[in-house]
Amino acid sequence: MSGTGYYTHADCRRHEMGEDHPECPERLDAIEDRLIASGLDVALTRMQAPQASLDELELGHERRHIAALRGMSATLAEDQLAGGPRYAVIDPDTSMNTATWDAILRGAGAAMAATDAVIAGELQNAFCAVRPPGHHAMRDKAMGFCFINNVAVAAKYALERHGLKRVAIADFDVHHGNGTEDIVAGDKRILMVSFFQHPFYPYSGEHGSADNMVNIPVPAYTRGMEIREMVEMLWLPRLEAHRPEMVFISAGFDSHREDDMGQLGLVESDYAWITGKLMDVARKHGKGRIVSCLEGGYNLSALGRSVEAHLRVLADV
Numbered sequence: 001m002s003g004t005g006y007y008t009h010a011d012c013r014r015h016e017m018g019e020d021h022p023e024c025p026e027r028l029d030a031i032e033d034r035l036i037a038s039g040l041d042v043a044l045t046r047m048q049a050p051q052a053s054l055d056e057l058e059l060g061h062e063r064r065h066i067a068a069l070r071g072m073s074a075t076l077a078e079d080q081l082a083g084g085p086r087y088a089v090i091d092p093d094t095s096m097n098t099a100t101w102d103a104i105l106r107g108a109g110a111a112m113a114a115t116d117a118v119i120a121g122e123l124q125n126a127f128c129a130v131r132p133p134g135h136h137a138m139r140d141k142a143m144g145f146c147f148i149n150n151v152a153v154a155a156k157y158a159l160e161r162h163g164l165k166r167v168a169i170a171d172f173d174v175h176h177g178n179g180t181e182d183i184v185a186g187d188k189r190i191l192m193v194s195f196f197q198h199p200f201y202p203y204s205g206e207h208g209s210a211d212n213m214v215n216i217p218v219p220a221y222t223r224g225m226e227i228r229e230m231v232e233m234l235w236l237p238r239l240e241a242h243r244p245e246m247v248f249i250s251a252g253f254d255s256h257r258e259d260d261m262g263q264l265g266l267v268e269s270d271y272a273w274i275t276g277k278l279m280d281v282a283r284k285h286g287k288g289r290i291v292s293c294l295e296g297g298y299n300l301s302a303l304g305r306s307v308e309a310h311l312r313v314l315a316d317v
């Protein structure tokens with residue numbers, strides 16, 4: 001087994017939702033810049049994200065949802081030829097441009113290709129630097145900058161296509177991963193552990209909707225040390241009991257102290273600590289298999305530094 005994969009694709013940069021939108025292409029540039037400046041890039045195995053197939057997306061979503069997104073993209077392209085609008089608006093925060101559909105396919109494709117490579121032993125673990133993010137995307141609904149739930153689809157893919165029996169999803173984004181919960185709640189093969197600022201967008205998750213959900217709502221201004229204690233007390237025993245054969249991470253860095261999108265107080269060392277704990281779980285029960293996917297993170301400097309900290313632990317450098 002060798003190394004940490006870094007999956008991305010130029011298509012993920014072409015998706016954009018308008019000037020001054022925080023979920024912007026520059027997020028990926030900030031990560032790349034930081035990896036180059038720190039020298040960490042040479043320790044990673046760079047991989048091109050393939051496109052997911054439509055039947056793969058159906059592992060986590062209703063067919064009509066996938067068809068609706070694809071249809072909106074096609075209609076938008078046609079309308080633009082006739083001088084129509086630049087964006088197809090889904091909600092006040094979420095819209096498609098003509099590159100969004102391809103970015104969606106690359107994002108989910110990255111997560112599944114990374115899953116393939118990690119299960120095959122070609123990579124020890126992998127990080128998918130993709131956008132749009134996924135954890136608010138529900139079975140039948142796009143919302144909150146998200147269209148297709150990359151992590152939920154990849155977790156189902158590991159179970160259905162690779163025959164794994166148990167996997168875990170850990171979500172450390174500042175927001176509740178309501179889309180992931182919608183897709184995986186009640187599936188006993190998947191344990192989902194998360195913490196998130198509450199009450200806060202999307203105003204859900206205070207109580208997990210099924211036994212396989214470990215939801216930790218925390219008030220604004222909760223700091224990293226308190227989060228670590230909760231992870232230790234509430235995530236780790238459940239992960240230990242579940243014995244996941246693979247761990248997926250919804251890596252949202254908007255829980256950083258410097259990120260104005262939310263009001264949690266994590267810093268780089270907290271992401272490194274959480275990553276290390278998840279690696280311990282993965283090594284003990286899952287041959288070290290981890291696939292991590294970018295979710296939020298909107299302060300570009302903090303995002304770059306936090307991804308570097310996360311990757312340094314994954315790559316053990």
Ligand SMILES: [Zn+2]
Pocket residue numbers: 173174175252254295296297
């Ligand atoms: Zn978020």
